Each structure stands twice: as C-alpha cells, then as structure tokens.
Amino acid sequence: MSDRRNPAELKRETEVDAVASLFLWVKGSAVGGLAFLVGLGLIHFLVRTRFVGEAAVAASSVGRWRVSAWIYYNAHLVPTEGITFERAAVVAESGNSLARLAAADSSLFVAFLLPPALLVVTGYAVAKRRPRNVHWLRAGLATFVGYFFVAVVFMLVASIQPEGAVQGVPTDSEFRPNPWYAIGLAAVAYPAVFALVGAMLGRRTAWNRPSRQGKRRP
Template identity: 25%
Template structure:
C-alpha cells in the first residue's frame, strides 16, 4: 500500500518539473566533471600551457578532449597561416590523464541513475523519460563552454601582424559532447538503476 502511495505521489509531479530537474542535474554533471578534471590535471596545465592562456580555459580543453572533442588551434603571421587540432590528453605525460576519459561517463551515469530512482522508474520507457532531460543542461554547458573557452591573441613584430586562436571544435563539442554523451550515458544510468530497483 505504501509503495502504491509513493508511486502515486511521484506520478503527480508535473512533467515540466521533471524536465527542469533533469536539465539542472545535466548542468551539475558537467560542472562536477570539469571540477574533477581541474583537480587531476591543473598541475600539468600550469607546467605546459602558455602563461598567456587562462588556466581555467586550458583545463576545459582537457575536459572537451575527455569527450573525444579535439581542440582546434589556428595561427597566422603576415601572409602565412595554418590550422590544426590537438588532443591534450593523448599528448599528456601525466599518469592520471587517461582517467579523464571516464569522468564524463561516470558523472552522467550517476545522474541518470539518481533521476530514475528519484522518479521511481519501473520500466525502460520511464527510465528514458527520466534520463533524457539531462541532455538539455549538459548540452547547454558544452555549447556555451566551447565558445567562452576560446583563447586568442594578436601581436605585431617588425610591422608584421600575427594572431592565434585555440578553442574546442564547436560542432563536435555540441553534437558529441553536448548531445550524444548525455543521451547515451545518462539514459544508461537510468536504465541500469531501473533494472536493479525492479528486482
């Protein structure tokens, strides 16, 4: 009787509130992933990244790399210029750098599982409904972050103008990091939690 009452109370929660909660936890998952990245890699960032780049931006580049999103670097000097991509994790000498790849999935799995348990999901459909809204908040952070973490500089040497710019590649940052990652892992967490809770 008490489980039926709890189930009834959960179903009375408006859908908009569930979406807002999922989106909010998506933001939370992204922030936690970034902060853990900072704790693990900030030492290397201070040693290897140019002092002209803000440390928080450089850490964010590792965070995007952890989502399989490359960082694009472009530069020009007079008539010459070029563009390339880099993955700071694969080029890192830190023994903990590889751990960064598992941080986003773990954060998203945990958030998805929490939501499924919070809304008392009992089947696959309810699990997906619980986990999917995480994408809204996570995608927003990844999209905005790809823009605000750009680092650029301009200079002049002997009258010749030069410039450089480094930032996450925007389309993969949004599609891969902001949509596919949370869709896959938050829903996986919700499904796993629902299956375990149903036993």
C-alpha cells in the same frame, strides 16, 4: 475489495503526478548541467599543476580555466583547434592535449572515463527518484537536456579568444574546441548514450510516492 475513488480524488492525484513529472524535467536538467560543471572542476584539479616550462607560461597566458575547459572537451574526444598542450611544450596545431598529457603520465587516462562515469551516475540518480508512473526514458532525456545545454554554452565561452600573444603559437592563431565535434560528441553523443544507460540501470528502483489512502481515516 477494489480501489474505488471518486473523480475529484483521481483528478487531484493526476495533478500531483503531473507536477512531479514537471519537477523531474527541471531537476534532471539541473543535475545534468551540474554534472558537466563537476567534470570540468575535476579536470581543472587534475591538470592544474601538470604543466612546466613553456607549457606553464602558455597556460597562464591563455588562462588556466580556459585550458581546463579545452581539456575537458578533450576528454569527450573533442580536439582543440590551433593549439595543443604537452607537459613542457606547446604545439601550434590542432590536437588532443589530454591524450598528450596522458602519454607522459598514464594516470591521466582515467580522465577519459570521467564524462561517461558522471553521466551514468547522474542518469541513474535521476531515474531512481522519478515518480513511479513516469517512464525511465524521461529521466535520461532530462539529464541529456541539462548536459547538452551547458556543454554548448561552455563551448561558446571556451571559444572566447585570450588577450595578448601566447608563447610558442603564431599571433594569428584561433583557439577553441572544434565546434562540430563539441556539439556532436560532448553535447549530443555522450549524454545521449551514457545518461540513458544510467537511467536504464535505475529504471527498476523508481521512487514510490506515498499514497494518500494510508493517511485517510477509516
């Protein structure tokens, strides 16, 4: 027997689907932003005890959270302007501190895989829980929006200059993630590629909202 529903019921189900789609955008954006913060926290945990000597003194002067933010952008291949950290020294030039730390300790090369892994997992999770009639691409785009927003905001926060002089660096130096690379790579390219890859992997496992028909009495 064909499934015949009256216009009121169809309208009600359409409204429910519209709310579910809106919730997907909100949830996906929130989870995408959270993925950036989780990655930042993991980087902070990985590098907080890696510095010794002059580098440790400079990291304390700059602020450990700020150094961790710069290094997380380094994991997106974004160079830091004005300063580069090595394990025991500070170099007054632009560069990738994570690459220099990883050159001394090869286990840190895994940190370069952290942003792609987080974005793939996040995109997959959001796509898997999307409503059945919502295209998987929306799940990837929702994740992208959240990651993009937090990456741009945190770039601005990480560009705030530390107070006082930093040992081993000229006093007129300005420290920050390179803004063009930060926007182009960390905020756009990485989430656009890896969040969509994750969403594509989760496209065949969409959440099927229970039908109201099963609840109706005969």
